[in-house]
Amino acid sequence: MLPTPAPPPDDMPVEEVPLPGPPETTPDYVEDIEDAAATRQVDAPTAFVPLDPPAIVEVPLEAPRLGWFARLASGLKRSSDQLTGSITSVFTKRKLDAATLDELEDVLIQADLGIETAMAITETLRRDRFDRDVTGEDVRAVLAAEIEKVLGPVARPLVVGSAQKPFVILMIGVNGSGKTTTIGKLAQKFAAEGRSVMLAAGDTFRAAAIEQLQIWGQRTNAPVISRPAGSDASGLAFDAVTEARAQGRDVLIIDTAGRLQNRDELMNELEKVIRVIKKVDPTAPHATLLTLDATTGQNALRQVEIFGQRAGVTGLVMTKLDGTARGGILVAIARKYGLPVHFIGVGEGVGDLEPFTASEFARAIAGTE
Incomplete structure (x- = not known):
């Protein structure tokens, strides 16, 4: 019998995760838990006891922090740089025409924003700025407004x-x-x-x-x-x-x-x-x-x-x-x-x-x- 593979680490990307080992098995008693609760003694859960020596899993300590928006902007820099860089390349000294809108729509879809969001942004530009000079800053402003419109209703504490x-x-x-x-x-x-x-x-x-x-x-x-x-x-x-x-x-x-x-x-x-x-x-x-x-x-x-x-x-x-x-x-x-x-x-x-x-x-x- 082949050995059971070790479980993947927490930080392994999902696409690369091998299939996990055998599923948890749940004894039949759990389905009738009211009767079983009185008989479960050996398996009673243990309250927290400090480990000695400390566990090998490291929990990062805190360091001096920037403000939240600065950390958010820094954290999203890769997403932002790729998206805004692509937008800038599309709108370099060009008027807004059908071909440009098609290019922009492709950029937004490739950025995982979704087809519906990409179409909403391009339609806004088509309505307000068609056949006019448009800068990357103009497009980013429309992009931010449309994203906020989508996310506003779901941002709930x-x-x-x-x-x-x-x-x-x-x-x-x-x-x-x-x-x-x-x-x-x-x-x-x-x-x-x-x-x-x-x-x-x-x-x-x-x-x-x-x-x-x-x-x-x-x-x-x-x-x-x-x-x-x-x-x-x-x-x-x-x-x-x-x-x-x-x-x-x-x-x-x-x-x-x-x-x-x-x-x-x-x-x-x-x-x-x-x-x-x-x-x-x-x-x-x-x-x-x-x-x-x-x-x-x-x-x-x-x-x-x-x-x-x-x-x-x-x-x-x-x-x-x-x-x-x-x-x-x-x-x-x-x-x-x-x-x-x-x-x-x-x-x-x-x-x-x-x-x-x-x-x-x-x-x-x-x-x-």
Whole structure:
């Protein structure tokens, strides 16, 4: 028998990720969790215990920071440079004619903004500036305005309701999309707001993910419900919600194993985790956040579609915008699905994950001030 391949690291691009190992297996008892809860003793989750020696997974420390817009503009520089450079080359000493508009439309589509957005921008220019001299600055201004128009309705903050205690957040996404790191950043933000947080290491497939979450638990003073690698994720989720309720925690954030959206058996396991959570609290999870790696480009559209169908996604977190020239994909996703975009990330530090603002994103990617 061939050895089971090692799980991929968090930072591996989605296109290069090999198929994960065998799916989590969920014992039959989870389907009748009310009876089984009383008998589950050996597998009871362990609250957070500091690791000795420290885990090998490194969580980056904070360094002095620029303002958020400066970091956002810097993070989106690759996307902006490619887009604005192409626009400038099209509009060098040329009047706006049909051929120029066709070239511009191709540039915008190649920037992953989506066909609908590209057509809206070119139609605006056709209506207002046809057969007139047009500069790159003119086009960037129209570009920023159109992007802001698309993103404005989806730029909505994540509201943690006080009526639900704990407010259960389920983090989902493909391998390497940044779920665990995003959980740590969110935990720190909630703790800074004075909320009591608990974390659940539901990515039981990878020991490194468990260790990484425990480090974030240390940094944010949040207990971490965990089990040994290979344990049942559904049972852990059940116990985490139960324990968070018993302790009166404000927020519970549950990590999940990265899973490719085209692996049906793994998506079935995710659906089972959600069903088990509802056995404790029928209204939970109160937020199901899909983390999207911006470097995956058009593949992110498919992820939103499938995870939305199977897991009931309520909001998006876009990560790794600083590592790609394909940041325009967020515009295409917003126009097609209209899901709230709660946070975007442009770096590894806690301060590099911020609530999403449409106007700032539009100005940064269009290269306007």
